[in-house]
Amino acid sequence: MNAEIIGIGSELLLGQIANTNAQFISTRLADLGINVFYHTAVGDNSDRLKQVIEIAESRADLLIFTGGLGPTKDDLTKETIAETLNKKLVYNEEAMETIQAYYTKTGAPMSENNRKQALVLDGAEVLRNDNGMAPGMALTENNRTYMLFPGPPKELYPMFTNYAEPYLLSQMKQGDTIVSRVLRFFGIGESRLEADLEDLIDQQTNPTIAPLAGDWEVTLRLTAKSDSKAEAEKLIDETEEKIKKRVGKFLYGYDQTSLAKETFATLEKRNWTISSAESLTGGLFSQQITDLPGASSLFYGGVVCYSNEVKREIGVSNETLEAYGAVSEECAIELARSIRARYNTDVGISFTGVAGPDPSEGKEPGTVFIGVVSPLGEKVISLHLAGNRDAIRKRTAKHGLNTLLNLER
Numbered sequence: 001m002n003a004e005i006i007g008i009g010s011e012l013l014l015g016q017i018a019n020t021n022a023q024f025i026s027t028r029l030a031d032l033g034i035n036v037f038y039h040t041a042v043g044d045n046s047d048r049l050k051q052v053i054e055i056a057e058s059r060a061d062l063l064i065f066t067g068g069l070g071p072t073k074d075d076l077t078k079e080t081i082a083e084t085l086n087k088k089l090v091y092n093e094e095a096m097e098t099i100q101a102y103y104t105k106t107g108a109p110m111s112e113n114n115r116k117q118a119l120v121l122d123g124a125e126v127l128r129n130d131n132g133m134a135p136g137m138a139l140t141e142n143n144r145t146y147m148l149f150p151g152p153p154k155e156l157y158p159m160f161t162n163y164a165e166p167y168l169l170s171q172m173k174q175g176d177t178i179v180s181r182v183l184r185f186f187g188i189g190e191s192r193l194e195a196d197l198e199d200l201i202d203q204q205t206n207p208t209i210a211p212l213a214g215d216w217e218v219t220l221r222l223t224a225k226s227d228s229k230a231e232a233e234k235l236i237d238e239t240e241e242k243i244k245k246r247v248g249k250f251l252y253g254y255d256q257t258s259l260a261k262e263t264f265a266t267l268e269k270r271n272w273t274i275s276s277a278e279s280l281t282g283g284l285f286s287q288q289i290t291d292l293p294g295a296s297s298l299f300y301g302g303v304v305c306y307s308n309e310v311k312r313e314i315g316v317s318n319e320t321l322e323a324y325g326a327v328s329e330e331c332a333i334e335l336a337r338s339i340r341a342r343y344n345t346d347v348g349i350s351f352t353g354v355a356g357p358d359p360s361e362g363k364e365p366g367t368v369f370i371g372v373v374s375p376l377g378e379k380v381i382s383l384h385l386a387g388n389r390d391a392i393r394k395r396t397a398k399h400g401l402n403t404l405l406n407l408e409r
Contacts, residue, residue, distance in 0.1 A: 070117065131155045277349075281393050
């Protein structure tokens with residue numbers, strides 16, 4: 001299937017809300033091996049929606065509509081689609097019972113326009129709304145599938161996962177098994193990754209290779225189709241091996257993991273405790289570790305040491321600060337040693353540098369030093385990062401996690 005996702009609502013065009021529904025649906029469709037070639041947004045206008053439908057029908061065989069299923073006059077999605085397909089709208093008994101039960105429970109009067117939400121396309125498969133009133137629906141007509149969903153994400157997301165995905169799978173070619181795997185990379189930019197894998201990406205057929213950058217990381221989604229799960233996984237394994245031979249040193253995990261989760265798992269596996277001294281990151285590293293359940297078992301504590309006075313209190317010598325400055329390899333390693341000793345942990349990690357926007361100690365923004373002291377020895381990472389103040393700080397914290405993952409390299 002080739003899909004087009006059509007978001008309906010003037011608030012999308014006015015920039016009042018972001019179209020996160022399209023992002024969510026695209027991700028889910030990728031897992032099913034369904035191509036999404038177009039995202040479209042249109043206001044609450046029947047004539048313009050008809051034009052959008054006509055264009056979408058010329059280039060997609062799966063049309064997914066979000067929004068416009070509510071009780072007000074400007075909620076006109078299903079009425080417009082019914083007119084386009086020459087279909088009647090009929091009341092769905094289960095949806096009507098849900099709406100009536102809500103008003104009975106709350107004691108609020110039910111106006112006549114609320115009944116409108118129980119209307120569905122005649123002949124459509126109704127997709128239950130477990131978190132709201134308006135049901136979704138799916139209809140296959142003239143070898144083309146139309147799917148309608150309510151706009152609120154809290155209603156759409158579970159409806160799509162629980163009811164729409166099984167419907168789509170039932171419509172797909174029997175015997176096709178689709179398997180996806182996400183490879184997560186850090187320390188390599190999207191452009192370099194694509195350049196190193198250019199021939200593999202250009203030649204992709206099965207599995208497909210989809211690069212995506214975000215949060216200063218890069219991912220590759222590999223999706224394979226076959227008659228069996230085992231065969232699809234074999235195809236992905238073969239492609240992954242080719243990728244790892246070229247950029248494997250930047251690969252840190254799979255699917256829904258994160259640098260923080262992988263670092264936590266590594267420390268836990270080694271039975272190591274850790275403490276941190278953070279200057280320019282201001283506690284961002286500690287936050288990523290302590291966001292994870294069970295962090296208290298290995299993270300003993302941290303200090304935000306912005307001023308030189310606090311650095312001295314932790315244990316950095318006057319001689320080091322005077323000779324090399326706070327933004328230096330020497331300061332970073334002394335901070336790591338001192339915080340490790342203060343909290344009696346296996347690992348001490350420190351962050352010092354210039355986040356910007358102005359230079360400090362004659363060093364430009366983006367100059368960063370990360371110190372690590374562990375049972376494997378001492379290590380200092382020197383970085384020159386680009387970006388604004390916020391980006392430099394967040395990237396530095398991620399580099400700290402990545403440094404801990406790669407202590408033996």
